[in-house]
Amino acid sequence: MKILELKAEKRTTKGSKAVRKLRMTGKIPAMLYGHKQNNVMLCMKEDEFVRILHTGTRMLYVTYDNQKESALIKEIQYDHVVDRVLHVDFSRIDLDERVxxxxxxxxxxxxxxxxxxxxxxxxxxxxxxxxxxxxxxxxxxxxxxxxxxxxxxxxxxxxxxxxxxxxxxxxxxxxxxxxAVEKKAVTEEELLAEPEVIVRKPKEGEESAEAEKKV
Amino acid sequence: MRLMPKRVKYRKSQRQKIKGNATRCNTVAFGEFGLQSLEPGWITAQQLEAGRVSASQSLLRESKLTIRVFPHKSVSSKPIETRMGKGKGEPEFWVAVVKPGTMLYEISGINEEMARQTFNRIAHKMPIKVRLVQRRRVL
Incomplete structure (x- = not known):
């Protein structure tokens, strides 16, 4: 599989409010972590990332601030209703390291x-x-x-x-x-059946107490 | 097949509001294609069954249809020409509470064109807006 290059920028803003503003400008937040190095908060153009994602690649060269790191797309968060990428996790991976x-x-x-x-x-x-x-x-x-x-x-x-x-x-x-398993035909009894109501069984002590009350 | 619970804790339930989008059952999990709801609403057991029957007419034998929602909620109503009061009505039918994003049906074993045709037939039986979605790639 070919390793493609993704241009990203460092971001300083975090939190849902700031990230929402970021998404409105057509960018998506991302995180780069792993190899016991510091976590880096990134952001990148959504359309560019989606284009790379459609190629089917999993490994990327993430470039930011004149740095180039090889990373694996670890997790993608989606908005399932709007069908948009919300956040991406990148994990630092060396090219000679098994994943x-x-x-x-x-x-x-x-x-x-x-x-x-x-x-x-x-x-x-x-x-x-x-x-x-x-x-x-x-x-x-x-x-x-x-x-x-x-x-x-x-x-x-x-x-x-x-x-x-x-x-x-x-x-x-x-x-x-x-x-192929053939399904059983539903009988009329089953069609007219009502669900059984779960009732708590009274304990022995409670039963005698209730009986005393009635008396 | 009549869809309703076998056992319930309470026969009648309050109506409740449907707020927000689905945070679970919102991905294609069992098939290749799914029918996703785009609106909140109640889908009755009868509508679910109607959707299943209409799909089974166009589906091939080797394809598999999965219904992802179940009508857990009972809806009660009062008989006609009854005065108000005298307590809550008797349970009339059962509904599945659906939020936007919930996966309603899933199909496997057919191509996209056939899945689109089948879901189109089901969509006519649904009381809410729906759309076809494809299974996402794994990571």
Whole structure:
């Protein structure tokens, strides 16, 4: 994966009010941390960052104040309603240092089991791997063409890629093909049923006290 | 399938206000595409079921539809031509309380064009504005 360069500026303002003003000018706040060095508060142009994000890259050269640091995009906060990036976390990473991160799993081909009438379930959509920052794969492609009915592909059966180690549980299922389950028809009794009201059961002592009151 | 809780602590609930945006259940978690609400509101169990049925007519067998909301809230009403007072009415139907950003349905196993068509059918059954969203890349 190609490492792109991102221009950023140092920022001195912090707090929700200041950051809101910053976002109104088309910039987004970010933080650079790691390697037991001081945290650096940054800001960058939103459109420039989003363009880089769309390329699928995870490693960046962040430049600010005549400094250039290699960093991994650790976390992105989104506003899910407006679909905007709110904040970005960068983690300092050396290019010869192995990193742990999650990578999406993509399925390729049409399974034999599906042709026989089965249903393909993509259980694990992303997987945790360990690799060098220069060899981060965009995705891990898994061929499902030979996957028959009632069969599954586990993490241990994933294609071995050079310099990449799978961290997720080796026995975990990535994708499986199973028989389609027909849903039971709802009976009339079930349709007319009312939810049961949970009532606290009185303790033995309380019960006798209530009985005395009634008397 | 009738959507309502099996057991409840109280049969009747107060109406409550719906404030702010959804801070949870606001991402595509189970499928590839999701139908996200853009307005606050109540979605009745009947509307949810209508959406599911309309989607199942256009969906392929290998695709999977997930309903992300559940009608936990009971709504009571008084019978017609009844004088005011005499206590709260009986529960009539069940609703899911939805905030802007809540993911309502998710689909996996189909392409974007088909997902768009399916969600368009569901959107006609919804009482609020909705939109299609795609699963975000993991980090």
């Amino acid at each position: 742990k991160l999650r990578v999406p799993i993509e399925l390729a081909g049409e399974s034999v089991g599906v042709k026989e009438g089965g249903v393909l379930t993509h259980v694990m959509k992303d997987i945790e791997i360990e690799c060098l920052p220069t060899s981060i794969p965009e995705m891990i492609k898994v061929g499902v063409t030979d996957l028959g009915l009632g069969k599954a592909i586990h993490v241990r059966e994933l294609p071995a890629l050079e310099g990449i180690r799978y961290i997720s549980d080796a026995e975990a299922v990535v994708v499986s093909v199973h028989q």
